[in-house]
Amino acid sequence: MADMMQFDLVSPEKRLASFEASEVSFPGAEGNMTAMAGHMPVLTTLRPGTVRVVGADGATEYVVTHGFVEVTADSVSVIAEKAFAREGVSREELQGVLEEARSKAAEAEPEHRDAAEKFVADLVHLIDNMD
Amino acid sequence: MPSLKDLKIRIDSVKSTRKITKAMQMVAAAKLRRAQEAAENARPYAERMNAVMSRLADSVKGSDTAPKLLAGTGSDQTHLLVVMTAERGLCGGFNSSIVRLARQRIESLQAAGKTVKILTVGKKGREQLKREYGDLFVGHVDLSEVKRIGYENAREITRDILARFDGGEFDVATIYYNTFESVISQIPTEQQIIPASFEESDADATLYEYEPGEEEILEELLPKGVATQIFAALLENGASEQGARMSAMDNATRNAGEMIDKLTIQYNRTRQAVITNELIEIISGAEAL
Numbered sequence: 123m124a125d126m127m128q129f130d131l132v133s134p135e136k137r138l139a140s141f142e143a144s145e146v147s148f149p150g151a152e153g154n155m156t157a158m159a160g161h162m163p164v165l166t167t168l169r170p171g172t173v174r175v176v177g178a179d180g181a182t183e184y185v186v187t188h189g190f191v192e193v194t195a196d197s198v199s200v201i202a203e204k205a206f207a208r209e210g211v212s213r214e215e216l217q218g219v220l221e222e223a224r225s226k227a228a229e230a231e232p233e234h235r236d237a238a239e240k241f242v243a244d245l246v247h248l249i250d251n252m253d
Numbered sequence: 254m255p256s257l258k259d260l261k262i263r264i265d266s267v268k269s270t271r272k273i274t275k276a277m278q279m280v281a282a283a284k285l286r287r288a289q290e291a292a293e294n295a296r297p298y299a300e301r302m303n304a305v306m307s308r309l310a311d312s313v314k315g316s317d318t319a320p321k322l323l324a325g326t327g328s329d330q331t332h333l334l335v336v337m338t339a340e341r342g343l344c345g346g347f348n349s350s351i352v353r354l355a356r357q358r359i360e361s362l363q364a365a366g367k368t369v370k371i372l373t374v375g376k377k378g379r380e381q382l383k384r385e386y387g388d389l390f391v392g393h394v395d396l397s398e399v400k401r402i403g404y405e406n407a408r409e410i411t412r413d414i415l416a417r418f419d420g421g422e423f424d425v426a427t428i429y430y431n432t433f434e435s436v437i438s439q440i441p442t443e444q445q446i447i448p449a450s451f452e453e454s455d456a457d458a459t460l461y462e463y464e465p466g467e468e469e470i471l472e473e474l475l476p477k478g479v480a481t482q483i484f485a486a487l488l489e490n491g492a493s494e495q496g497a498r499m500s501a502m503d504n505a506t507r508n509a510g511e512m513i514d515k516l517t518i519q520y521n522r523t524r525q526a527v528i529t530n531e532l533i534e535i536i537s538g539a540e541a542l
Contacts, residue, residue: 132301134404134484136294152464165305166464167473188477190470192305192461201301203404203477 125159128197129175131184133205138184145176146198148191149244157193164193170219170244172208173200183208185248187219213249220245257527260520264513271509277343278502285436285495291402292433292488302474302481307451308461309471320468322475325448326424331368333391333423334358335414335446337430337486338378339494340397345501347431347439347494348377354441355429359386370423374410374487391422402491407484414483415476418447430486431493437500439493446482449475 129143147156149171157164168189175182189202204219223245227238255263313319336355338348355371355378362369371386373379374394383390394410396402414426426447431439463470 130297130301132298134295134298134407134481135291137297150464163461164464165309165461165470167470190305190474192301199301201298201305 126178127157127159127195129177130197130199131173131202131205132199133202138205138207139175139182141177143175143177143198146200147174148186148200149173150191157198160195161193163195164191166191166193168200168202170241170248172248173205185216187216187245216245216249220249255523257520257523260516260523264516264520267509267512267516271506271513274502274505274509278499278506281495281499281502285492285499287401288488288492288495289433292485292492295485295488299481299485302478303451306449306471306474306478309467309474310449310451313467313471320472320475322418322447322479323449323471326421328424329367331370331423331425332362333370333372333414333417333426333447335372335374335410335426335428335483336378336382337428337490338373338375338381339490340376340395341494342377343501344494344498345504347497347501348375348381350439350441351429351431352378352381354443355382356385358427358429358443359389372414391417402484402487404480404484407480407487410483411476411480414447415479428483428486430490431497433489433492433496436496439497442486442489444482444486446479449478 126142126144129139129141129146130137131139145156145158147154149169150166151169152166154171155164155166168186168191170187171185173184173186175184184200184202185206185208186200186202187204189200189205192199192201206215220242223238223242227235227242230238310323313323334355336351338351342348359369359371369386369389370391371382371389372392372394373382373390375396379390379393392413394413396406399406417423418426425445427443427445429441429443432442434440
């Protein structure tokens with residue numbers, strides 16, 4: 123059994139998860155990452171996508187949109203502005219987020235437009251791969 | 254001397270007032286529990302957010318390219334005061350204490366020759382400040398339709414504030430709200446949110462690798478940090494409001510009870526007096542015969 127580390131998933135409104143995990147994969151700003159115990163400290167922002175956590179009793183998945191991740195040697199904290207348990211989330215909910223992102227991208231300043239459109243594209247990708 | 258009937262009517266009216274205040278007290282108690290829970294749930298996020306941001310802020314502080322939200326605009330001429338109060342009254346000194354604090358600040362800022370702008374959240378603060386400072390108002394956020402304060406509400410307020418900041422409307426923003434201490438004590442608090450101020454972190458000197466760069470992350474985090482602070486303030490305010498209402502209504506219920514006792518004694522005395530009077534009349538009538 124691999125070494126365990128503390129995994130926390132918090133959103134502004136509540137703590138969604140907090141347990142021991144052996145491995146956590148998440149969509150970082152510059153590519154997907156998997157962190158295991160002993161990983162070097164990293165702080166990265168998140169793209170929309172799924173966070174996959176392997177704990178003592180199997181893998182759990184969460185859908186996150188905005189947020190960031192703090193990885194230390196013995197813990198991974200996902201600090202997400204919007205997060206759902208994979209089973210509990212419906213396409214409709216994400217569609218709402220998508221609409222908002224689209225309108226934001228449409229009116230964004232030129233220098234921010236790339237980022238906004240990338241966000242929309244990531245969301246679309248996420249929604250398409252839902253089921 | 255009020256007649257027996259008048260007294261009876263008064264007693265009944267005070268009794269129904271007592272019923273209402275009692276009910277409000279119980280509703281507030283139930284809501285308080287929920288509000289406290291919400292505040293409790295929001296704490297881990299806020300704490301982590303702050304820890305990360307203060308660490309980032311430390312490392313970026315000196316640089317020229319530090320984001321404006323952190324470094325400020327370089328001036329402190331125009332102040333935006335975000336005054337957060339309740340949508341409803343009947344909660345003791347809850348609204349007035351926030352307004353009093355804000356008013357002191359407005360006066361001292363104006364005395365120092367600064368420009369003050371006011372953004373109100375919640376109807377009650379708006380009503381109380383309008384008379385004196387109506388011309389300083391730049392906006393109002395109406396939460397009367399909102400049943401449960403969500404992060405979404407905080408984000409909207411933040412969006413409004415940041416749009417004004419980007420538009421160069423103000424240099425410094427401060428929020429005013431009540432911190433929930435206990436049911437009988439809420440502390441009016443002022444907190445500067447722009448430029449962001451952090452307590453000195455005693456954080457471990459762990460070296461993090463940043464993806465993307467520190468400043469990009471900070472750029473993205475700062476608006477969220479503002480939203481988090483506002484959200485926390487909204488929740489604190491929500492719990493404080495219910496706490497203040499609960500103790501105010503508890504007092505009101507007790508006062509109504511005392512009033513009823515007093516009126517009942519008066520009612521009985523009057524009744525006795527009326528009976529005595531009637532007896533005297535009958536007896537003296539009989540004696541006269």
